[in-house]
Amino acid sequence: MRNECNIIRDILPLYAENMVSPDTADFVEEHLKGCASCRKEYERAKEPRPAKEVSDAAPLLHLRRKLKAKRIQTVILTALFVTALFVSAFAVLDAPIYFPYSEGLVTLKSVNDTEVLLTFDEKVTDFSCTVYEDPYGGDFYYCDIEAWTSLWDEWFAKEQGSLSAAVAVNQIKPVIAMYIPNDGTEDVCIARYEPETRELVEENMNYENRVTLPRLxxxxxxxxxxxxxxxxxxxxxxxxxxxxxxxxxxxxxxxxxxxxxxxxxxxxxxxxxxxxxxxxxxxxxxxxxxxxxxxxxxxxxxxxxxxxxxxxxxxxx
Ligand SMILES: [Zn+2]
Known part of the structure; x- marks a missing residue:
């Protein structure tokens, strides 16, 4: 018996159960075509085994179980990696691209006694607006405004017109609207709301030279x-x-x-x-x-x- 026959005999039981890779199957088929004795062996492997012989096949069963586990785990790990790839693509496409401050990026209008309306330029696809009391004890509130888009929005978002939002203003203390460019440059003071006159005073100057730093x-x-x-x-x-x-x-x-x-x-x-x-x-x-x-x-x-x-x-x- 040639050396190749030995290899084929080892694989035959698995081959008979369709448990080999396509390449191995090709290799076995190619050999069986040209080798009568292995063909005979293959016919025997295909027949159902008598009970006594099955117990001899314990290592083989063990092997089969491992092969099956390997195959299932390979499928699951592939699915996990593919999902991770999709989520990663989303993370990159959805990453906020903040706008530097420019004239008309956001306009503020006092609409009634309790609200100020923010309207953004059309290129802005998302924004945030946070109102909070001056942490250093100043007698006023801040309203921090951020505006951004993302690759995803630039490529796929439909024309949605301008975004706008109504911000509740404090009745007693002034509110200072700051634009946060999020690029290491100074925050821009856009306007100051005076509760006494209920008016927005445009204040296009840097307020206290404040810079919002990234979180580290x-x-x-x-x-x-x-x-x-x-x-x-x-x-x-x-x-x-x-x-x-x-x-x-x-x-x-x-x-x-x-x-x-x-x-x-x-x-x-x-x-x-x-x-x-x-x-x-x-x-x-x-x-x-x-x-x-x-x-x-x-x-x-x-x-x-x-x-x-x-x-x-x-x-x-
Ligand atoms: Zn052979």
Missing amino acids: SLHIYFLLAAAALAVISVIWILARKKAGLRVWAERIGLYPIAYMISQCIVSGIRWASYSLPRDFALIVFISILLYGGLLLAHNVLRLKKEIREISSRHVAG
């Missing part, structure tokens, strides 16, 4: 992830002789890796964020998807190794 927490989270990975790597190196501990270190270490990849996807290499809650939620969501995928990939690699070992033992025996 992402730097800290990234460093924490890197530190965790470093600690786990040390454990992995020290656990050279403890295979079980090593596997667990690998499983845990995959999360910081998934986190760091997700952060790079969502906030690029500039981790300073003007939209921290949004960015952080997306980073965590994508990192969980990636982590699931990586864990399964890790498991599939181990299964592959075990399957190889079982097969070679089978051949040796």
